[in-house]
Amino acid sequence: MTHRRNNWRRGWWTGDEGRISAFVVTVLAAIFALVGLTLDGGLALADKVRVNGQAEAAARAGAQALDLGAYRATGAVRLVPSQAAVMARSYLYAVGRSGLVTVTGNTVTVTVTATHRTQLLALVGIPVLTVHGTASAH
Numbered sequence: 001m002t003h004r005r006n007n008w009r010r011g012w013w014t015g016d017e018g019r020i021s022a023f024v025v026t027v028l029a030a031i032f033a034l035v036g037l038t039l040d041g042g043l044a045l046a047d048k049v050r051v052n053g054q055a056e057a058a059a060r061a062g063a064q065a066l067d068l069g070a071y072r073a074t075g076a077v078r079l080v081p082s083q084a085a086v087m088a089r090s091y092l093y094a095v096g097r098s099g100l101v102t103v104t105g106n107t108v109t110v111t112v113t114a115t116h117r118t119q120l121l122a123l124v125g126i127p128v129l130t131v132h133g134t135a136s137a138h
Contacts, residue, residue, distance in 0.1 A: 032120070032123075032124075033124060035120060036118070036119075036120030036121045036123070036124065037121070039119060039120055040116075040118040040119055040120055040121045040126075040129065043116060043118075043119070044116045044118075044129040044131055047114060047116045047131045048131040048132075048133065051097070051112045051113075051114050051131050051132070051133035052133035052134075052135065053133075054091075054092065054095050054097055054112055054133065055099065055110045055111065055112045055133040055134055055135040056110075056133075056135035056137070057091060057095075058088045058089075058091040058092050058097075058099065058101070058110040058112070058135075059088060059108045059109065059110045059135045059136055059137035060137045061087045061088055061090070061091040062079075062084040062085065062087045062088030062091075062101065062103065062108035062110070062137065063079065063084065063106075063107075063108045063137035063138060064084075064087060065079050065080050065083035065084035065086075065087050066078070066079060066080070067079065067080050077106065078105075078106055079103060079105075079106050079108070081103040084103045084108050085101045085102075085103050085108075088101040088108055088110050089101055092110070092112065097112050097114065098112075099111050099112035099113065106138050107136050107137070107138050108136065108137050108138075109134065109135070109136045110134070110135055110136075111132065111133070111134045112132070112133045112134075113130060113131070113132050113133075114130070114131050114132075114133075115128045115129070115130050115131075116128060116129045116130075116131055
C-alpha cells in the first residue's frame with residue numbers, strides 16, 4: 001500500500017506531460033499583453049494630451065491675426081485668414097509638428113496627427129498608435 005501511494009505522489013508531481021506548460025504560456029502571454037496595453041496605452045494617452053495642447057496653442061496663435069485696419073475703422077473684429085493660417089503653421093513648426101489649419105470666418109481650426117511608437121505592443125504586432133488632436137479658437 002505504501003509503495004502505491006508513493007507512486008501516485010511521484011506521478012502527480014512529475015506526470016503533467018506538458019499540459020501545464022501550454023497553460024502557463026497562455027497565461028503569461030495574456031499578462032504580457034495587459035502590461036503592454038497599460039504601458040503603451042498610458043504613453044499614447046500622454047501623447048494625445050500633448051498633441052491636443054499643441055493644437056490649442058496653434059489655434060490661439062492663429063486667432064491673433066486680427067485685421068487691425070477694420071477694427072480701427074469700424075470696430076469689427078475679424079481675422080486675416082492667410083495671416084492666421086501662417087501664424088498657426090508657424091507655431092506648429094516651432095514645436096516640431098505639422099497639421100491641417102483651416103480658417104473659416106473668425107474661427108481657426110487646427111488638427112494635428114502624431115504617431116506613438118509602442119514599446120511592448122510592438123512585440124505582438126502593433127508597432128505604432130496614431131493620436132489626433134483638434135482645437136478651434138475664435
